[in-house]
Amino acid sequence: MRAIRYHEVGGPEVLRLEEVPDPTPGPGEVLIRVKAAGVNFADTERRRGLYDATVPLPRILGSEAAGLVERVGPGVDASWVGRxxxxxxxxxxxxxxxxxxxELLELPEQVSFExxxxLLVQGLTAWHLIHxxxxxxxxxxxxIHAAAGGVGLxxxxxxxxxGxxxxxxxxxxxxxxxxxEHGADAVFIHGARRDLADWVRRETEGRGVDVVLDSIGASTWGASLASLAPFGQLVAYGNASGPPPPVEVEALYEKSLSVTAYWLRTPHPEGLQARARxxxxxxxxxxxxxxxxxxVVPLAEAATAHQQLETRATVGKxxxxxD
Known part of the structure; x- marks a missing residue:
């Protein structure tokens, strides 16, 4: 089969389209004929050696797919084939x-493979951030920071x-x-010569927001904390601009703030992921x-997809x- 692999960490140019052996489904697994694969910011971090850095190279990237079930492994109902x-x-x-x-979610006909x-990596992240x-x-x-990105929307x-x-x-x-267009009540544009926390206070009649969902990290951390209302919560789930500074607990006391994090790969309570999916x-x-x-680009243009994602030239997924 054809696959995108990288043999050394680096920029988007290290991604190569190569012929590799077909995988075989093991017990409890299915083989999917991939029609579309999701690209996530974490993929770019893996490629740069900033995430999952101990995985041996060469490596095939990707963590979500849509397509047709082609084969099933031992112990799997054969009726999955073709779905x-x-x-x-x-x-x-x-x-x-x-x-x-x-891990499968059956797609109705009206939902495209793309x-x-x-849906899943970003959708499950979004669902858990809220629920x-x-x-x-x-x-x-x-x-919500990066509100026009895949997770953000x-x-x-x-x-x-x-509500x-x-x-x-x-x-x-x-x-x-x-x-x-997707429902935001008010939107702040970075670089507009305004202070984010001041803007939030004006939009909330001086109170601040109850929740900040921050995937940016270093460049937004201070403003995120300053934007919170008393008893507000900051949830970190990404570091697009770099890791945030250490949390100073003393700074949380005045407004009784909470700082937490979410990661999709954390083991979840039994059945929770199935319900979310x-x-x-x-x-x-x-x-x-x-x-x-x-x-949406062909598999062979994975490097272009990474470059566009890293420069924040994209919206949505x-x-x-x-093919």
Whole structure:
């Protein structure tokens, strides 16, 4: 099969399209003929050696796929063969990949493979940010950084569904308009010669927000904390601008603030991921949730996808189409 691999860490140029052996599904696994593979910022960090750095090279990237079940391994119901699915699946920048049958989400016909490939990593992250980590209630306020990105747009929609007032931050006017189209009540554009925390206080009548969801890290950390209302919560789930500074506990006392983190790979309580996956699939099928496809390129152009993602030139979800 064809797959994207890298033999040394570095820039997007280290990604190579190569012929590699087909994988074989083991017990409890299925083999998926990949039609689309999701691209995530964490993939760029792996490629640069900043994340999962102990994994031997060469390595195939990718952690989510959508396609057709081609074969099943021992112990798996053969009726899965031929079904349209999306799944959390490693090594998904390839024509074939394997994954445990429990990771599958069956895709209805009205959902494209590209949308399916954009749903799980970012969708599950968004779902847990709202329903597991921060749990905002109706009438509370949420500030979402990178609101026009893949996770940002999904989190924005989920926050609105629970009745929260949502503020977002973006890097330009086009992204601000996209965030508003997905339900943002107000949007802050970085670099507009305004102080973010002051803007948040003006938008919240001086109170601040109840929740900040921060995937940026170093460059937004201080403003995120300053934007919180008393008893507010900052949830970190990414470091796009670099790791944030150490938390000074003394600085949290005045407003009784909480600082937490979320990572999709943390072992979750039994059954929680299945419920989250089912909720996302149902919401997408019923039109209650939209996956914004920002950049869709062929598998061979994975380096372009990484370059565009790292320079923040994309909105929504970046996907590799596998023919």
């Amino acid at each position: 349209r699915v999306a799944a959390l699946a490693s090594n998904s920048y390839a024509e074939l990949t394997t994954t445990p049958v429990g 949308e399916g490939a954009g 597991t980590s921060s749990r905002p209630s109706s009438g509370q306020s949420v500030l 999904l989190t924005l929609q989920l926050a609105k569904q629970v 929260a007032r949502v503020l977002g931050t973006v890097s330009n006017g086009a992204k601000a308009e996209l965030a508003r 089912a909720a996302l699939g149902q919401a997408l099928a019923q039109g209650q949730l939209r996956v914004k496809l920002g950049l 970046v996907v590799l189409r596998v």
